Amino acid sequence: MTMRSYFPWVAGAVLVAVPFVYHSPYPLHIMIQILIWSFAYTSWSVMGRFGLVSLGHGGFMGIGAYVTALLWNHVGLSPWLGIPVALLAAGALALIVGWPCFRFRITGHYFALVTLALSGIVLQVITATRDYTGGSLGYTPERHKAGESALLALQFTDKETWYLIALGVWAAGLYIWHLVDRSMSRYALEAISEDEDAAAATGVNVTKEKLRITVLSAVMTAFAGALYCQYQMFISPDTVSGISVSLQMVFAVVVGGIYVSLGPTAGAIITLLLAETLRISFGTKAVGWDNLVYGVLLVLFIIFLPKGILGSLMEVRWLRRQATSVIPGGSEGAAANGDALRPDPSLRSG
Amino acid sequence: MLELKSVGAGYSAFQALFDISLDVRHGEAVAVIGPNGAGKTTLMRVISGLIRPQKGAIAFEGRDLALTPAHRIVELGIAHVPENRRLFARMTVEDNLRMGAFMPAARARFRQRLDFVFDLFPRLRERRDQIAGTMSGGEQQMCAIGRALMSEPKLLLLDEPSAGLAPVIVQQVFDLVRRIRSGGLTVLIVEQNVQQVLKVVDRAYLLEAGGIRTAGTSAELLESKSIREAYLGV
The missing domain is CATH 3.40.50.300 (P-loop containing nucleotide triphosphate hydrolases)
Known part of the structure; x- marks a missing residue:
């Protein structure tokens, strides 16, 4: 084995070891947040990388969080069952919105607008049913009673447990990203993003391929919402749903790199650290500043670094390697080299 | 027929x-x-x-x-070579051909079909790793026809x-x-x-x-x- 194939395992082992040697709650809290949001952003990018730009993923995240919490508080259903129900709900909603869009060729900007409306609708539903959901004031899942199982309630007070859960889910998200990346669907979806008619003419069931990836992405995002809810024990439309959350996903993924597997993770690290830095340095004087900084950065990134930070770094590295060594076997070499971060030469530049 | x-x-x-x-x-x-x-x-x-x-x-x-x-x-x-070729311009030649063999039956015979198309168009074999959109019009037309032939129509x-x-x-x-x-x-x-x-x-x-x-x-x-x-x- 080479250095390169060892690297993910070593990095993984270090990440798993962190909570056993390091117990400081604040950094652990930040890392848990980063992992959960990285998973959410990865979920978005699973479809976003194929030009299916959704501005409605806040809606899916909100469904994951609210359905899980509402079922727990009102019906007493354990999150172990409530989360699957929430995922089903998110998947069903993705089908309901996606099918007509894909069947009737709503693409590009029009698709983004439909999903934007979706995110607005979910937000409105949460605020309108304030008797159940607490509306814009937010909602708290009830603490499990003394003597009842914390495991059944999926409520843990120690950061170490949550860190390991979030780490596992994040790793699973990356694994799914890779499964999609190596599947024939990836070729189909790239072809669709270039030319739907030509893709259909080569035998791709365009509607089915788009629906599958959309449902997968929606379900993953809802899971991120449910996880966030269980960890934070407080959800509000502003933090897990709505348009701002949807835009935050797009922003983070664009900054990190939309076409590389760790791009969304890089985006989560950058955006969360930025928000935390602003919060600590300026406190309540800077409420909302992060949004201002995001906005400016987003414009700069789209113009100057459309592949994102990680994507651009990988490209520079790849170009250097191309320049210094002749890669034997052309595409076979590239295909056999299952490196996650290999920048695809066919990456879109804008 | x-x-x-x-x-x-x-x-x-x-x-x-x-x-x-x-x-x-x-x-x-x-x-x-x-x-x-x-x-x-x-x-x-x-x-x-x-x-x-x-x-x-x-x-x-x-x-x-x-x-x-x-x-x-x-x-x-039935394989259709559309007007203006309609290649997947940002994919490589080989990936375009791979898309041509997207149907499960054709996918199973991908290598064989690829050899067939490359024998028909030796130019495409030379250019298999090139981004399709950067080829000349004639080469793109070959690639478009090759893509259609991949499905063994x-x-x-x-x-x-x-x-x-x-x-x-x-x-x-x-x-x-x-x-x-x-x-x-x-x-x-x-x-x-x-x-x-x-x-x-x-x-x-x-x-x-x-x-x-x-x-x-x-x-x-x-x-x-x-x-x-x-x-x-x-």
């Missing part, structure tokens, strides 16, 4: 084809010729299922195509393969069509380059303003006074 009976088609309120009846027999090469805007491309799109006929019936080897979705039509053995639909190519390349494309059909493949080709296409096909239909005006063997059409005046300029 392929039979259209009084097919009408168009785009929402606009009707582009009226009462089209034509047939293509096994092993034949047939052309549809006609001026711009006659409905030639629409005809191809109806056959490959990219748009639905509003009237009439389309049958391929006895199967009704009118309600079959495009991806199923590929599976039945019984019937090849070619939509204006000579459009936008230099005269010497146009010649090569028609030579290629000749080679493809001598391999036993049935070909339906839409062309504006009447002079050239009539040399390669057995029969042709003349499509004007959405309807079929004349049909006949290539020799008959080459002799026809009206065609000679309107399309051959002699």
Whole structure:
């Protein structure tokens, strides 16, 4: 084995070891947040990388969080069952919105607008049913009673447990990203993003391929919402749903790199650290500043670094390697080299 | 093999084809010729299922195509080389060909088909790792035809393969069509380059303003006074 194939395992082992040697709650809290949001952003990018730009993923995240919490508080259903129900709900909603869009060729900007409306609708539903959901004031899942199982309630007070859960889910998200990346669907979806008619003419069931990836992405995002809810024990439309959350996903993924597997993770690290830095340095004087900084950065990134930070770094590295060594076997070499971060030469530049 | 009976088609309120009846027999090469805007491309799109006929019936080897979705039509053995090639411009040549063999049956024979296409177009073998959109027009046309051949079709639909190519390349494309059909493949080709296409096909239909005006063997059409005046300029 080479250095390169060892690297993910070593990095993984270090990440798993962190909570056993390091117990400081604040950094652990930040890392848990980063992992959960990285998973959410990865979920978005699973479809976003194929030009299916959704501005409605806040809606899916909100469904994951609210359905899980509402079922727990009102019906007493354990999150172990409530989360699957929430995922089903998110998947069903993705089908309901996606099918007509894909069947009737709503693409590009029009698709983004439909999903934007979706995110607005979910937000409105949460605020309108304030008797159940607490509306814009937010909602708290009830603490499990003394003597009842914390495991059944999926409520843990120690950061170490949550860190390991979030780490596992994040790793699973990356694994799914890779499964999609190596599947024939990836070729189909790239072809669709270039030319739907030509893709259909080569035998791709365009509607089915788009629906599958959309449902997968929606379900993953809802899971991120449910996880966030269980960890934070407080959800509000502003933090897990709505348009701002949807835009935050797009922003983070664009900054990190939309076409590389760790791009969304890089985006989560950058955006969360930025928000935390602003919060600590300026406190309540800077409420909302992060949004201002995001906005400016987003414009700069789209113009100057459309592949994102990680994507651009990988490209520079790849170009250097191309320049210094002749890669034997052309595409076979590239295909056999299952490196996650290999920048695809066919990456879109804008 | 392929039979259209009084097919009408168009785009929402606009009707582009009226009462089209034509047939293509096994092993034949047939052309549809006609001026711009006659409905030639629409005809191809109806056959490959990219748009639905509003009237009439389309049958391929006895199967009704009118309600079959495009991806199923590929599976039945019809491959469409669209107008202007429509390659996946940002994918490599090899990935474009891989997409051509997307259907499970073709996917299983991918290596074999790839060798077949590379033998037919040695240029594509040299360029397999090149981004398709950066090749010349002629090479892109080869790639588009190669992509269609990857699915191992019984019937090849070619939509204006000579459009936008230099005269010497146009010649090569028609030579290629000749080679493809001598391999036993049935070909339906839409062309504006009447002079050239009539040399390669057995029969042709003349499509004007959405309807079929004349049909006949290539020799008959080459002799026809009206065609000679309107399309051959002699």
